[in-house]
Amino acid sequence: MAGPLDGIRVIDLTSNVMGPFASLQLADMGADVWKVEAPGGDAIRTVGPYRHRGMSSNFLHLNRNKRSIALDLKHPDGQAAVRRMIESADVVMHSSRPKAMARLGLSYADVAELNPRIIYCGAYGFGQDGPYADRPAYDDLIQAATGMTVLQSRRSGPPQNVATPIADRVVGLAAAMAVLAALVERDRSGVGQEVQVPMYETFAQLVMGDHLGGLSFEPQLGDWGYARSLDSGRRPYRTSDDGYVAVNMYIDKHWHAFFEVSGHPEMITDPRYADVHARIENQSDLYDFLGRTFETKPAAEWMKLLVDADIPAIEMNTPATLVTDPHMAAVDFFAQEQHPTEGLIRTIGIPQRFSRTEPALRRHTPRLGEQSVELLTEAGYTADEITELVNRGVAIVADDQEES
Known part of the structure; x- marks a missing residue:
């Protein structure tokens, strides 16, 4: 067994970043993830540098430990193939708007009729009870809509995005956690259910947990925002050799020790810095002090x-x-491995450790349709039926793909 989710089968209909990052968590924990792609492949296959078209760095790091099948879901036979896969699956994940899934005959009602034990997880833009329900959503839009871009402007000028698709990845983690919770409940009840993970509400929970501030109370008690995080002085500090050091001195013990080692013991008894409340009142002065002090040594x-x-x-x-x-070198987090088509690549490790069911990098990131024949066979198709699907372009196999 490789990972605690060994034996769990996931039909992954997601694409881009959010959904694949969610299914990656399950795949790394040992689940058998069947990545269902359109004939043209997941769009992220061409985002980032690559040696062969369709195997970009971004795709490599989002889709290891999965198996790829390429199907035309606009064709009735492609839809039928997915439905057959679902009959023996534990989880279905998608990142499309619910109306799009219904048009494919893959709504929760459709899927639950095939397999009442299925956990059906939709990770999409907005909760379906609100006026934004039918809108498309992407990371940049969600960062702006939840106030993240405005929070950044409090530190650096005009509103701007965080320099990573943080909403996609946070919501992906939330989706994986929701699937796991539903699987635990199914073990008790024996019945599956639908799980909805909207980007907007999920990321708003992350942002506003720190920054709802005075809006937490009625009537309002002060402004929104967590002042300590919003202060532009809270940053890594430049040193005399042009390096940078990050410090997080939170309690009296830390500050008193820093005043000593920096050659300013008199600040220990200065009432402006005597305790956490005084330091918060004077945090901008303290951050300026740190900036000047760190520039005195390498x-x-x-x-x-x-x-x-x-x-x-x-x-x-x-x-x-x-x-x-x-x-990172000591824990071998960025190991190198020989990919069968992409050559020597650097992987990103699995950070969690389990004492009995240790996860592992079991499968290399697949080419588009690399396991199409294998997965159709496991779904119950005969060799002749598979050949027919391939000949009609309903299923795509890896050997048909352009590799450079």
Whole structure:
């Protein structure tokens, strides 16, 4: 057994980032994920650098441990193939608007009729009870709509997005967690259910948990926003050798130790910095002090002082230096593997550890339709039926794909 979800079968109809990141969590935990792609493939296959078209870096890191089947779901026989797969599955995941799924004959009602034990998870833009229900949604839109872009502007000027598709990935994690919760409940009841994971509401929960602030009360008690996070001074600090160090001094012990090692012990008894409440009132002054102080020594010297004093700190990485970070190297997080078509690639590790059912990188990221024949066979199709589907373009196999 490789992973705690060994034996769970997932029919994955998602594409791009949010849905595939959700199914990746399940695949990494041992689930058998059948990635159903359109004949042209998941759009993310061509996003990022690649050695062969359709196998981009973004796709590689979102779709390992899965098997790919390419089907034309606009064709009745393609829809019939998915329905046959669903009969023996545990989970169906999609990231399309519900009306689109209904047009394919793959609504929850349709699927539950085939398999009452199915967990049917839809991860899409907006909750279906509101006026935005039928709108398309993407990460940039959700960041703007939930206030994330405005929060960024409090620190840096005009509204701007976080420099990663954070809404896609956070909602993907939420979708994976919701599927797991539904599977646990099914073990008790024996019956499946539909799970809806809307991007808008899910990401709003993440953003507003910190920043609802004074709007938490009626009547309102002050402004929205968590002032400590919004202060532009809260950042990694430049050192004398042009390195950067991040520190997070939260309690009195940390601050007192820093005042000592930085050569300013008199600040320990300064009433402006005596306790957490005083420091919050004067946080901008403190951040300015940190900025000036860190510029007096090189990063390595600061790190020794801070670590020896048990002050929470770490040297800032870039993506390039993170892959060679000594801790990451020791845990083999960015390992290298030989992909059968893409050559030597660097993988991203599975961070969780299990004492009995350890997850593993079991399968390389598949080419489009690499397992089409294999999965159709497992779904009960004969060799002649599969040949007919391929000849009519309903199913696509990897050998038919352009590789460069």
